[in-house]
Amino acid sequence: MLSEFDLIKQYFTRPKRRDASGRTVLGVGDDCALLAPTPGLQLAVSSDMLVEGRHFLAGADPYALGHKSLAVNLSDLAAMGAAPLGFTLALALPAADAAWLDGFSRGLFALADAHGCELVGGDTTKGPLNICITIFGELAPGTALRRDAAQPGDDIWISGTLGDARLALAACLNECALDPDDAALAAPRLHAPAPRVALGRLLAAGRLAHAALDISDGLVGDLGHILAASKVGAVLDVDALPAGPALARQSLELRRRFTAAGGDDYELCFTASAANREAILAAGEQSGTAVTRVGRIEAELGLRLVDATGAALALHLQGWDHFA
Amino acid sequence: MLSEFDLIKQYFTRPKRRDASGRTVLGVGDDCALLAPTPGLQLAVSSDMLVEGRHFLAGADPYALGHKSLAVNLSDLAAMGAAPLGFTLALALPAADAAWLDGFSRGLFALADAHGCELVGGDTTKGPLNICITIFGELAPGTALRRDAAQPGDDIWISGTLGDARLALAACLNECALDPDDAALAAPRLHAPAPRVALGRLLAAGRLAHAALDISDGLVGDLGHILAASKVGAVLDVDALPAGPALARQSLELRRRFTAAGGDDYELCFTASAANREAILAAGEQSGTAVTRVGRIEAELGLRLVDATGAALALHLQGWDHFA
Incomplete structure (x- = not known):
């Protein structure tokens, strides 16, 4: 022993x-x-x-x-x-x-x-x-990406892809059946997430982003923390959310649900001035991390989900609460 | 909820x-x-x-x-x-x-x-x-009281008193009976230990002590960590160990056992040059913490327990091991 x-x-x-x-x-x-x-x-x-x-x-x-x-x-x-x-x-x-x-x-x-x-x-x-x-x-002092720093007019960005971790969990829990190729694609996202350290450092050091957090409990719930702390609202284009490669082959309904509120993604959600779009794409390139624009911060409070046509989308989503 | x-x-x-x-x-x-x-x-x-x-x-x-x-x-x-x-x-x-x-x-x-x-x-x-x-x-750099800094010839010191926390635990576990006054004296030592922060800071800032640690798993076992890290040995006068007020009224056998290897004491054990005795007593005074000399670091490896007369004492003691 x-x-x-x-x-x-x-x-x-x-x-x-x-x-x-x-x-x-x-x-x-x-x-x-x-x-x-x-x-x-x-x-x-x-x-x-x-x-x-x-x-x-x-x-x-x-x-x-x-x-x-x-x-x-x-x-x-x-x-x-x-x-x-x-x-x-x-x-x-x-x-x-x-x-x-x-x-x-x-x-x-x-x-x-x-x-x-x-x-x-x-x-x-x-x-x-x-x-x-x-x-x-x-x-460096003053460079931290805080939750309370989002500004009306900011773009909302997501690193990498969303939802494959939740899809892998669903397969583990027998909530859905996955073919072996999809299971093999999705599993590493649940079990071995890649923290986006290089991208985060570039965004902070270059002062490219205003607010940021990592998505652990589902995007909609986590983005809500930025909105609350920054006292702003947002429009989120749910169909623009980058789905993981396994999730991308699932139904539209599952894609929307698991990208918007999957959980365990460990991707960054950040907001940034539209003037920095080119620089942010370059930071994504430099850090080997895809970055996708998925919405806009607005002065009007609340989170408005829309589809690819811009029409309001009513999704019943909930972030993760350990004591719910 | x-x-x-x-x-x-x-x-x-x-x-x-x-x-x-x-x-x-x-x-x-x-x-x-x-x-x-x-x-x-x-x-x-x-x-x-x-x-x-x-x-x-x-x-x-x-x-x-x-x-x-x-x-x-x-x-x-x-x-x-x-x-x-x-x-x-x-x-x-x-x-x-x-x-x-x-x-x-x-x-x-x-x-x-x-x-x-x-x-x-x-x-x-x-x-x-x-x-x-x-x-x-x-x-400040260079002032930390490390476990590997004890030197042959150093005095060994203990802050406060030892063993009342172990006595209170023994009473909780019905290992021994305590009268209500003793139980009331001992219980706070188990449930609300007072960390010796002020004393530790004075010892470090004044460069008064060489090695130190806090006694959490029993003095003999914890002192062993200083001896091993510093590659030295020690003589420990078990009867000089300051017993807590409740333990002081118990049998000699229990006093020896619970002061030497009680656990949960959260007192400091530190080693210091004999030249610093007066300054250490003054630091104890200034921080409102009793300090007691209980032994000596020696070049010869091993820990030698002695009684008040200096005669070797064979105690079967063991520190706490969470996986033993």
Whole structure:
């Protein structure tokens, strides 16, 4: 049986990286980690807690889970436009299962390394499976993409595609049948989302966008947070929403529902002046991320859904509420 | 029924404090919080996860639990000598219980306010009760009290008193009978520990101590982490360990066992040059925290327990291991 200290040593303590930037002064193993923030930059901080049966199904593949646990946090940094710095991991485990820990830690570190984001500390305890990551990033003062910064007249943009994660979940839950090719296309969107860190950093550093957030609970609900915080309204062209490749082959009704209110997309929704359209397309190109214009911010409060012809669309949609 | 957003708004969103230092640029409600670290200082970061049935008993008083959840994190900052800056809270709750949330948030904010430590963000979800706090503090480069800095010849010091938290737990678990006065004395040490932040800051800022940690899993096990990290040994005078007032009235055997390896003490154990004895007593005085010398760091590896006469003491003690 692995002890708590063996477990941390074996799976979560790594040799100092050769390319270490030197920003982590002291990592895993003391009462606190010590970081040296870059002078003059602000620190962006976010915590996400993932619970078995809520955020992932019991028996989920540990490698994918390690990836996703960090991905949802990196997505929060992306939504502010911050550069990843490091993270802490607190983990409650029913048992010290070596195979699970091996897969989880490999999935976690593969994504962490891809983003130069170092594990600096954390906690390990016994309990119902629960994964809590707190992530730190940096950005220049005044450049953060906040929810309260949307302005009437702004375009509304979406990165990547929407709805394939929800479609994969629907297939898992036997809500719909998918042919094997579509299932294979959609599954990675649910299990291994790609946080849009590079795009977010370009939008913030170039001051190209006003407001932004990452879409985790469904676009309509999440866009509502921007509208409420910015005290504005919007028109959203539901048929302009970029559907994932598997969802694109489904019925119009399912495409509308899962792009507008699917959940687990981890794409960016951002608003920007029409004057920046060319620059935003260039930022999408540079970061290898598709960007699509899907609507407009207006002074009139409320969210108005329209179809491809501009006619009002009555969709019964709801964002995700953990206590609903 | 409270929604997730109502819950965050009602219990965990507060008006900007009038005495705000301005270090929190953006708090609860966006994808990330934004902090403005003090230029030139290092950032100390720690995460602790508390699980029902492991770290606290089912049905624990929510006010005390709010206090304790933050106290154990503040204690980690104290052990590095860092000044509290802010924290994130991630919370998995079986249900949105208004009475529980009211008590928990009041206990949490009372201690946060006492230490000028602001809640900057977090996450709320449904799940088996789990409380994960990540705390941030600041300190000058080179002043952190690290575990690997003990030197042969150092005195070993303990803040406050040890063992009353373990005695209170023993009474809760019916391992021993306590008269009501003793129970009343011991209980707050288990349920509402006082993090030694002021003492830790004085020790670090004055460069009075070499190594330090906070005693959470029992002194002998925790001191072992300093010895291992510093590659030194120690002699520990078990009868010099300051017992809590309730424990002081128990048998010698229980006093030795619960002071040396009780757990949940949240006192500081630190090592310091003998030349600093007067200054350390003065720091104890200034911070209103008793400090007691209880042993000596030696070059010879291993921990040697002795009694008041200096004779070797064979105690079968063990630190806490969540997976043992």
